[in-house]
Amino acid sequence: MFRPVPVAIGLRYLRAKRRNAFISFISLASIIGIALGVTVLITTMAVMSGFQKEIRDRLLQFAAHATVSASGEPMREWQQALDVASRDPRVAGAAPYVETEALLSGPRKQPAMVRGVTPALEDTVSEIGHKLKSGEEDSLAPGSYNILLGQELALWLGVEVGDPVLVMLPEFQGSPMGAMPRYKRFIVSGIFEAGHNEIDRGLAVVHMEDLQRVLRMDGVTGVRLKLHDLNQSYAVARDLALQLPGFYRVSDWMQENANLYHSLKMEKTVMGILLSLIILMGAFTLVNSQVMLVIDKQADIAILRTLGLTPGGVMLVFMVQGTLIGIVGTVLGLVGGVTLTWNLQRILNAIESLFNITLLPSDVYYITGLPTDMQTGDVAATLVVALVMSILATLYPAWRASRTQPAEALRYE
Known part of the structure; x- marks a missing residue:
């Protein structure tokens, strides 16, 4: 050679x-x-x-792959959004949600994000039902005003299953004593562990209809999506938003957790x-x-x-x-x-x-x-x-x- x-x-x-x-x-x-x-x-x-x-x-067990939400006002076309998402072969699941920041009060106080969900639909986009250490996801029934807390959040509040928690919202209402923050008493019906500190310490979950009543809201914050390919999250959410009337904010898991x-x-x-x-x-x-x-x-x-x-x-x-x-x-x-x-x-x-x-x-x-x-x-x-x-x-x-x-x-x- x-x-x-x-x-x-x-x-x-x-x-x-x-x-x-x-x-x-x-x-x-x-x-x-x-x-x-x-x-x-x-x-x-x-x-x-x-x-x-x-x-x-672990983060995506509770966080959506992509989110389509209204800009500055409730999203009223969420049923249409769910129908459009169900016809998209790239979408594995879709669920509406209502979300707001609140101050939770038990023996101690701790700020957290309160998310209102529909349990049957939420199971298609997150694994909250599989991460409960105590209690049951079925306890989130409309009108029950039950609440699921992250393990670290429950520890900081000093509460367990069956204890009451006062949820104070960043909204004020008039009263004979002047402006008072809006609040509602919930009962802890379950504690979950996501294995992610920000979620376990900063998230509380209630039924969507209960949170809508407390907020006096006639729509939802947005629609959460779970995809077969999470690398296409932004493109899929954008395509969904373009098929809905009006203007919507589109974000994906990379944007929400950019830092x-x-x-x-x-x-x-x-x-x-x-x-x-x-x-x-x-x-x-x-x-x-x-x-x-x-x-x-x-x-x-x-x-x-x-x-x-x-x-x-x-x-x-x-x-x-x-x-x-x-x-x-x-x-x-x-x-x-x-x-x-x-x-x-x-x-x-x-x-x-x-x-x-x-x-x-x-x-x-x-x-x-x-x-x-x-x-x-x-x-x-x-x-x-x-x-x-x-x-x-x-x-x-x-x-x-x-x-x-x-x-x-x-x-x-």
């Missing part, structure tokens, strides 16, 4: 090393450094993606950049090993030059060796990263059993396991970074080899 002379010579050097069972310590350190960097980066990106997915999934979404994305990006420095350290070690190899092969370079090998050919000889070291380190890192990621939970469990400790206690963290989500894009980006760094690390030693003068190199041979 035909191969260019520089490539054949570079591979010949490497084969000779293996046949002599000799690999320099610095070259080995380069391979280990690159492999370690790739392994750590792949595993860390998988863990970061796993936490992002876990937080997103959280962008902070998680920024953390992942910064972590990836910082851990790439491990690969860079391996690349610097590769530079050192190649420089030492060039010095050791001065006589060989001079002979090759006298035989007619061009400076570019000499440069290619050493780039082949350095690039192959980078490829070996990258492949070993890929195997190590994938293996470590797949077995990370087992390793965590083994460490906890061995030292009799709990690394992620349930009373401190909502996520007690170590979720991983190895994405093809992250793995591909890691491999590209490692290979590019390896190739760049060979440029200076190879260029230095190409500058070797045959007469100077052979003077003392």
Whole structure:
């Protein structure tokens, strides 16, 4: 099989090393450094993606994928909106809702978002019925004035199932004593746990008709949508709004949780950049090993030059060796990263059993396991970074080899 002379010579050097069972310590350190960097980066990106997915999934258990709401006034065409949504194959479920901020008062006070829902329809867009720790979702019947509280919210209020809670709204009504805030007494009929602090501490759920009566509202705040593909949330909600009379506000889960979404994305990006420095350290070690190899092969370079090998050919000889070291380190890192990621939970469990400790206690963290989500894009980006760094690390030693003068190199041979 035909191969260019520089490539054949570079591979010949490497084969000779293996046949002599000799690999320099610095070259080995380069391979280990690159492999370690790739392994750590792949595993860390998988863990970061796993936490992002876990937080997103827990958030979307209660938050809608998309929302269509009226601008500054109640939405009265919500039945039509539900009909349009039911005919859209991209929509998995739709439900109306009424939402307002309120101050909840029990033994203690705590502000929260009060959401009025229709239980039968709400089950198509959220999992509140599956997250109840006590009580039943069926307790939200029209006229019962029952209320479901998040676990942290109930703890802050100091109430349990069966206790009364006073819901004070940010609206005032006239009375003989002057302007008084509007309020209504509800009974705690259930406590849920979403596994997301903002929801567990800041959300209370009542029946939609009860909240409409308290607010004296003849419509709803909007319609919440659950989609088969959450990445199309904004487009689907916009299409729905365009089929309704009037003007409506359209938002999706990314807009509603923009700060959280962008902070998680920024953390992942910064972590990836910082851990790439491990690969860079391996690349610097590769530079050192190649420089030492060039010095050791001065006589060989001079002979090759006298035989007619061009400076570019000499440069290619050493780039082949350095690039192959980078490829070996990258492949070993890929195997190590994938293996470590797949077995990370087992390793965590083994460490906890061995030292009799709990690394992620349930009373401190909502996520007690170590979720991983190895994405093809992250793995591909890691491999590209490692290979590019390896190739760049060979440029200076190879260029230095190409500058070797045959007469100077052979003077003392």
